Amino acid sequence: MPRIVMDWLADHVELPADLTAERLAADLVRVGLEEEAIHGAAVTGPLVVGRVLELTPEPQKNGKTINWCQVDVGEHNAEGGSRGIVCGAHNFGAGDLVVVALPGAVLPGGFAIASRKTYGHVSDGMICSVRELGIGDDHDGIMVLTRHGFAADDLTPGQDAVALLGLGDEVLEINVTPDRGYAFSYRGVAREYAHSTGAAFTDRGLPEALPTPPPAATPDGFVVEVDDAAPIDGQVGCDRFVTRVVRGIDPSAPTPGWMRRRLVGSGMRSISLAVDVTNYVMLDLGQPLHAYDLEKVAAPIVVRRAAPGERLTTLDGVERALDAEDLLITDSPSGARGSRVLGLAGVMGGASSEVSATTTDVLVEAAHFDPVSVARTARRHKLPSEAAKRFERGVDPRLPAVAAQRVVDLLVELGGGKADPAVGDLDTTTPPAAVAFDVTLAARLAGVPYTREQVVSTLEQIGCTVAEPVDGSTDVLVTPPTWRPDLTEPAALVEEVVRIQGYDQVPSVLPAAPGGRGLTAEQRTRRSVARALAEAGLVEVLSYPFVGTADLDALGLPADDERRTALRLLNPLADDRPLLRTHLLVTLLETARRNVARGLDDFGVFELGLVTRPTPGAPAAPQLPVGVRPSDADLEVLARAVPHQPRHVAGVFVGRAAPAGWWGAGRRADWADAVEAAQLVARRVGVRLTPAADATTMPWHPGRCASLALADGTVVGHAGELHPTVVERLGLPARASAFELDLSAMVDAASDEPVAATPISAFPAAKEDFAFVVDADVPAADVHAAIVAGAGELLEEAHLFDVFTGEQVGEGKKSLAYSLRLRAADRTLTADEVRAVREGVVAAAAERVGAVLRG
Known part of the structure; x- marks a missing residue:
């Protein structure tokens, strides 16, 4: 979820001087951006700028050399004029300006600083590294401020480093719904704050807002081609690709402190100037970018789908097998067009072309990718990158040129580079489609009497263009802004009107409860069965309906058992459990096993739940369109594709049914308890079950299992002792028993006639x-x-x-x-x-x- 640093937000919208994170959260909640958390100061207590006066190396017996330092911390100096501090790092010297945590300070992770004796000295504080301050991962040495973008003239010993580094700021974390990807940027959040409070908003995502407007494409721009022969859902994977080149960047140029502070406050670590700049612009405007080492890239860049057998080592160091649906960024180092994979488009770049400590020339990529393609690739490879989070929610297609220019300007300003005049801009984007909208629809759906003027002004406020139709109808034509790809239907426009006008205006009306309705006969029966089993001493549980072949193997089901014909999920929660259960015991026994493993020896559990029994040869479910009612033929095919889902009831008995004590040894639960529980269910349903010996059905014991049949001979379940091999595999106590019944079949077989009371005979028996x-x-x-x-x-x-x-x-x-x-x-x-x-x-x-x- 996005984190908001308030002084960065102020670059886009006017904020009150006394604005707190709590008040900002309340303002954003009014327009639908919910507060996730408010993160307090990263560092508390005295953290100041210090100047190293003296540094004396002192070798130790363990082979380590420490430095005994005298540090000037201004007004915080000891009576002798400075503070003595022991430090084990060696990347600084006398005269350097550093960050000093004085006794009483608490660093990230709850690390409290105090004066303590070590290496023969009393160390009166700590000289801090970047990692110790929580503003980066660099732990190679001390943070020397002048090497991290701070000018020596602006620093004074004793100066408050908490304010200097932004470590005392409150940061608001917000929750953004999937349809509002523009709010994954300071530009988008600032716009919403302006909607909520009426504050003045400056859109810095427009070309005219830049100091240097982005130039038009030139013939000598870096060549980019899109070769998408397999678009997803008819959408080509990339419809815009902007390239810019910056040469002569100083590879040792540090990321300035103000940028590092903002990145860290927003939840991103500082890496290097080139990478930090692209991340900064992404967070600022919402446009993901990527920087390549120009010397490692060969024209042309080709955007294409993956070929069979292709692999890529991504920036996280993981080698990945690519899928035919993956959209790739490729180049041509050997002359073969698109022969080398540079990265997963919109998700993560590859290691072969990443910016390094020696990079001086950078190729900047700012592109617009298909949201569905990016979302599927990110999930397929389990890579929820910051870029993917934005692309899959929809990015403004007008932003690439603006964002690329912003990156170029920052690299020139901060890295000493020079912008190459060559500009590439492959643009096949199309403007958003207009939506015919009845202005009275908002009032009818929300129950609030919005006027026509309110509706039109609200839509224009969020960036829409509203025009009268040419055919003379009462509808208006609404063209949504490019940063709102979710506004494609009238209902979405109504939601925006309600949101901006205020959810608090929508009246709370409790609908009248219709009379004469209650539980169905089946619902009453299910509740009665559950109540009866609970009263008999069993505990009701709920288990996840997902299983794998290993679970079926553990129960010893034969290869031709119909319970092995299971429905496979396209996107399972766990790779080892991709199937929907066909019977309850497979998951209920796992629940029993887990309880036994946690020390419970004597118990009974039961579950009522659906099982899925797919019909072999059934048609595949069609992919139906959204936004329109499917045809009757489509609904018929869909109904035939839905598998049979009867409701079963099952129970497991483990250990003793009656506890042991001074009164005796108790009684171990056995097959008879399972049969009696099944008969109890039958009595509550109102059917008679006839038991018969069954020596073939797993997972039950071949000599202690009964099949249970209805009056017409239909077998609806089994009850008895579990097979010894199943008990051993699951780690259950010996002689564990179980039952399972098809409750739906039993309910269907029960008579609909009301039960007549049997007269009590007055004659003796x-x-x-x-x-x-x-x-x-x-x-x-x-x-x-x-x-x-x-x-x-x-x-x-x-x-x-x-x-x-x-x-x-x-x-x-x-x-x-x-x-x-x-x-x-x-x-x-x-x-x-x-x-x-x-x-x-x-x-x-x-x-x-x-x-x-x-x-």
Whole structure:
């Protein structure tokens, strides 16, 4: 976000003498530039200019040589006439003017200065380097003021260095929305301040505002060609490219202190004069620039897209593989046109042509690049450079010549260079298109009775040209200024009217809540399910729906499992998780793993969320235009391209379900808890789930997993113990269990009929217990179904209360004991009726599952 140094802002707009950062923030908020932070003074306490009187080298036993210095700090001198300071740097000498932090000063990073004994002396302060002052990265030695653009005649020992270096200034950091890229400059912020307060604004981005107006292009200007055979969205990557040459620059010329102070206050480090000047003009006007070492560049410069296999080492020292959509700046050192890559257009230059400590001749580039091209390149290479931030938001295409001239003037003034008369200006820009605008639209959309005069004057105030249409309609034709590429439709113009006239004028009207609306049946069911699981002791969590193939591999999903058919994101948040989940457990188990890793051993968690199930062969989603309603055919294709997104519910049980204590060892959660939680969900939805043994579905245990089916046989989920290999891979405790259900399918299967209350019978119930011996592989659910079928209408409830295996029932057998409650609604059951039910249960169990009544 841009940082605003107030005395720099004053170059463009008239500011009150007593303006504070807090008040400036309030003024800018009124026109939509929000305050991000106010940064206080970088240095507090006594920081002064000092003159080195004496410097005595003293070798130490550790091989290091320190300097014992006597420094004149004016009125801050000790009683002996100067201050003694120990310094380990060697790039200064007697007579040099330096910056001295006296005891009580606090430097950036909270570094407090005090008198202390070191190397056999009491050091009464510190002589500072550029890095220690927080105004640059140079830490090779002491900051000698005369070498950094300060005249010796203007410096006095004891002078306040905080004010001299601007280290006591408050700096306002603001937040700029993506549609207002012009506010990434002092020129743009000053314009907005003028809109807010009515202060006098001077547009220094106009040719007439320069001391030397930019000259027209000359035939001998540095040759530039644009060869964009693959424009993005029909827009050529570069429509203006200005080149200027400055020769004979003193490579040792320092960046003046006032410029360094402004750059540092604005959040940029000082590098060298040529680079600092381009950065300074970029921050001032909003036009990114680049300086090349002229000796390292060969004409012609060609702006083109990258070819397959091309690579570039950028200024940050990283070698990058280029993409076919990347727009490049290239030159022709071998004679082959555009054969060498110099940089990523609008993002970052390359190392091969950068300005160095020996550069005397500089080629200045000021260009206008397509915002979409720059934005995609910056994101593709993860290079959010200051230039890219501006280009992707839109830069004024009229600025390149003005900004280049400003750079030339500063390099001539500060670096002793000479401007070359050759000027290059490749210009294919087009003026902004006029927008037909109904002046009553602002009042209708905002609810404020703006007059025609208010609307027109506001649009003219922000730089638009307003003309009456020639066809006699009531609309006006509004031509936006070149620095506002976002003003392309009437709604955007309305926003500007509301913003400049004041958001506080827009009334706050609470819309009337329509009656008769509430939660849908599905919404009520979802809330009921979540409440039931929470009441059962599980904790609801939310997980990100992004997964990778490694996550699916950890669950042991087979290669042909339909859950591996996932939708891949074009721009994922993380490269290792580019897929949208197809089931909930893949992300819920990651949540469980993270909790176990953080020391939780006993818990249950659940989640309700959407999963994405793409249909193989579905059409690709079309790229629909913005600003107009898509056609019905486009909407139909879009609807068919949207993948199925059912809502699932899943839960995981880890460790103990009942805690251990003096009362006993507690109880470990197992597969039965997962099955019961799934049945709890089914009861809340209002459907019946039939469990069946499932030995093939991962990530569950092959012998302790149940598939869960609706009445029509549709399997809607699974529940049981997790597979041991999955538990091991995820680092979960042994015997962890889980369930997952397709909640959307269950809701669809639930009856829409209201639930009727069952009358309570006033007649007594009869109870019967059965213990059946069956084969060990017979599911208990099958035995239960046989009992229900055999008992008939008189059965009120049947539940399994014991499972026994042992030599008493025989090898390969098990005993299942059930308790039945029988009742009639209109009579007391007779002994014959109960006996008939008992015989029917025994017969049905024998016929269906081969059960034998245990003696």
